[in-house]
Amino acid sequence: MSIKLGLPRALLYYEYMPLWKTFFESLGAQIVVSQKTNKSMFDQGAKYCVNEACLPLKIFHAHAASLREKADFIFIPRLRSIKRYEYICPKFTGLPDMIRSSIPDLPPIIDTEINLHKDKSKLMDAFFEAGSFFTADRGEIKSAYQKAVAEHKRYLAQMQKGSLVNDILERKETPQNGDLKIGVMGHMYNLYDEYANISVMKKLLQEKVKITTPEMISQEIIDKKAEQMPKKLFWSFARKLMGAAIYFTEKKNVDGVIYLMSFGCGIDSFIAELCERRLRKSGIPFCLLVLDEHSGQAGVNTRIEAFLDMLRWRRDDESYFSPYGKYLCLGKDPV
Numbered sequence: 567m568s569i570k571l572g573l574p575r576a577l578l579y580y581e582y583m584p585l586w587k588t589f590f591e592s593l594g595a596q597i598v599v600s601q602k603t604n605k606s607m608f609d610q611g612a613k614y615c616v617n618e619a620c621l622p623l624k625i626f627h628a629h630a631a632s633l634r635e636k637a638d639f640i641f642i643p644r645l646r647s648i649k650r651y652e653y654i655c656p657k658f659t660g661l662p663d664m665i666r667s668s669i670p671d672l673p674p675i676i677d678t679e680i681n682l683h684k685d686k687s688k689l690m691d692a693f694f695e696a697g698s699f700f701t702a703d704r705g706e707i708k709s710a711y712q713k714a715v716a717e718h719k720r721y722l723a724q725m726q727k728g729s730l731v732n733d734i735l736e737r738k739e740t741p742q743n744g745d746l747k748i749g750v751m752g753h754m755y756n757l758y759d760e761y762a763n764i765s766v767m768k769k770l771l772q773e774k775v776k777i778t779t780p781e782m783i784s785q786e787i788i789d790k791k792a793e794q795m796p797k798k799l800f801w802s803f804a805r806k807l808m809g810a811a812i813y814f815t816e817k818k819n820v821d822g823v824i825y826l827m828s829f830g831c832g833i834d835s836f837i838a839e840l841c842e843r844r845l846r847k848s849g850i851p852f853c854l855l856v857l858d859e860h861s862g863q864a865g866v867n868t869r870i871e872a873f874l875d876m877l878r879w880r881r882d883d884e885s886y887f888s889p890y891g892k893y894l895c896l897g898k899d900p901v
C-alpha cells in the first residue's frame with residue numbers, strides 16, 4: 567500500500583503544488599491535500615497558532631491539523647532561501663517546529679531544509695533527503711526530480727500566459743477580457759486562498775476586470791525591475807512585489823492596482839508602502855486591502871466597487887472635467 571503524504575493547502579502550496587505533487591507521486595506516494603479554507607478552519611487556526619502571527623500562518627496551522635488522521639506523513643519543508651543571495655520570511659524557517667509544538671498527535675513531518683542562499687546545488691540534496699522517505703534508490707529520486715521540475719516549468723509558463731493559479735490547478739480557463747485592467751498584488755497565498763481574501767479575485771472577475779498578478783510577469787523582468795531599487799532587496803517576496811510594481815509603472819498596462827496585505831506581516835508593512843508611493847507617483851491609482859480574521863465580505867466588496875467606479879469615471883470623464891480645477895476639455899465637446 568502506498569504511503570499517504572499530506573500537503574497543507576496553504577502558504578507555498580500555491581507556488582509549488584505541481585512540483586511537490588509530481589515529485590512525490592513519481593516516488594509512489596499518494597498525495598492528500600487538505601480541503602479549501604473554511605470558517606471552522608479559520609477558527610482552528612486561531613486556536614492552535616500564537617496570537618501575534620500573521621493570518622496566513624494561522625491558516626497553515628489549521629490545514630496541517632486537518633491532515634491529522636488522513637496522512638502517514640506531512641510535508642512541511644524548512645525554507646530558508648529559495649534563491650541565491652536572497653532570503654525568505656523567517657516564519658518559513660521555523661514553520662515545522664511551530665506546527666510540531668502547537669498541534670498534538672500529528673503524523674511525522676518531513677521537514678527537509680531548503681537553503682539556496684549560497685549554493686544552488688543544495689536543491690538536489692534537499693530532494694534526495696525528502697525522497698529518501700519513499701525510496702533508497704537515488705536514480706529514482708533524480709528522475710522524479712527532473713519530472714517535477716519540468717512540471718513546475720509548465721506551471722510557470724501557464725501563469726505567464728495570463729492564467730490564474732487556481733484556474734490552472736482546477737484546469738479551468740481564466741477569462742482574458744475586461745473593460746478594466748487591474749494589477750492584483752500580494753503573496754500568492756493571499757491572492758489565491760479565496761476564503762482568506764474574501765473572494766477578491768472572484769469579485770473582480772464578476773465585475774469584468776482583467777487581472778494581472780506578479781506571477782504573470784517573468785522572473786527575468788521582475789529581477790531587472792527590482793534592481794532599480796537603491797538598495798538590493800534580499801527578501802524574495804519583497805523583490806517580487808517591488809519588481810512587479812515598477813513594471814506596472816513603466817508599462818502603464820494596468821488602470822489601477824489592488825494590494826492584498828496580511829495583517830501582522832513585516833514584509834508587507836513596508837513593501838506595500840513602497841509600492842504605493844511608486845504607483846501613485848506614476849499616476850496609477852492604488853487600493854490597499856488589509857486581510858485579517860475580522861475582514862468582512864460587505865466591507866471588502868464596498869471598497870472594491872468604489873475603487874472600480876472611480877477608475878471607470880476617471881477613464882471616461884477625467885479628460886472632460888479636470889480634477890485640478892482647470893477646464894481641460896480633451897476629447898469631448900463641452901455641453
Ligand code: SF4
Binds near residue numbers: 753
Ligand atoms: S511573509 Fe508575511 S504573510 Fe507571509 S508568512 Fe511571513 S509574515 Fe506571514
